[in-house]
Amino acid sequence: MPNPACNCAALPDQRGRHLCPTCSALLRQRLVELPHQVTVLRALLVPPGAPRTGTLHHAGTSRPPVRLDILTLLGPASTTTAHTHPDDQDPTVPIHATLHGWAHLLAQGRRRPRLTAGSIPTLAATLNQHTEWIAHQTWAGACHDELTALVLRLRRITHTHPTQRPCPAPCICGAFGLIDRDWDTYIECTVCHRLYTPAEYRDHARTVMPQLARTALALLTNGQPSPSGTP
Structure with missing residues (x-):
């Protein structure tokens, strides 16, 4: 679902920007979160009850000792074209290969080959x-x-x-919708997405x-009896 605060449709601008500040912030959050997700993936690689050593001797269809979907994501990318039946090929691109591809474009553009290592x-x-x-x-949007x-x-x-925590102050739009998420570099309003x-x-x-504290105090004391007991 598109972010309502995304302004990429109006780009590129005069400065040659192809990704709006909101999407740039989201890209940074994704890059911070990825290593944390990989740590959890590695812990899930061997499913509960799967043999960790030895060989499988069960007849029929046995569960593999590791989760193949996770193994593919954590594995290296092939550097050659596989000449096998298309049905035998998993289209999943490993995580490292995905990052390496974008790092390669970065290294080419900045003329710094070591950025791909x-x-x-x-x-x-x-x-x-x-x-x-x-x-x-x-290629920023891609x-x-x-x-x-x-x-x-x-x-x-x-x-x-990511765990999200509400922030006590309201947004400048007036909504009490500010949240602070794990691994996020920005605090976001869930109403106006500022x-x-x-x-x-x-x-x-x-x-x-x-000012909010003064308003809350006034609301709490409104209608209460005065110290003299008169209304």
């Missing part, structure tokens, strides 16, 4: 460090969409979702919370 956490961190540059590339689809797929497998950095939220809260 490293593990899944390293590649995710590398891409995260260059998200502002990526936002100005024509990168955002592919990594978002990948993270959502991993969540369905791991059943692990994004706040942690520093912006702290400054905003310092401005609005004292």
Whole structure:
């Protein structure tokens, strides 16, 4: 479902930006979340009850000792074309290969070949460090969409979702809809989808919370008897 705060339809702008600030923030969140999801994937690789050593001797169809869907995601990418029946091929692109592909484009554009080296956490961190540059590339939207689809797929497998906590201050739109999510670099309003950095939220809260406190106190004391007992 498209984010209502997404402004990518109006891009590219005069500065050559191809990914709006909202989607850029979401891309950073995906890159931070990916290594955490991979940690959970590795823990789920061997299903409960599966033999961890030895061989299978059961007749008929036995469960494999590992989850093949997870093994494919965690495995390396093939560097050659497989000449086998199409039905035998899993179209899933491994996580490392996905990140490596985008890191390769980054390395080419920035002329820094070493940016393609490293593990899944390293590649995710590398891409995260260059998200502002990526936002100005024509392939930024495709990168955002592919990594978002990948993270959502991993969540369905791991059943692990970022925890979100409500923030006490209201948004400038007036709604009490600000939430702080794990692995997110921004605080988001669930009503108008405005994004706040942690520093912006702290400054905003310092401005609005004292007035809210005075309003709440006035509401609590409204209609209460005065100290003299007169109405």
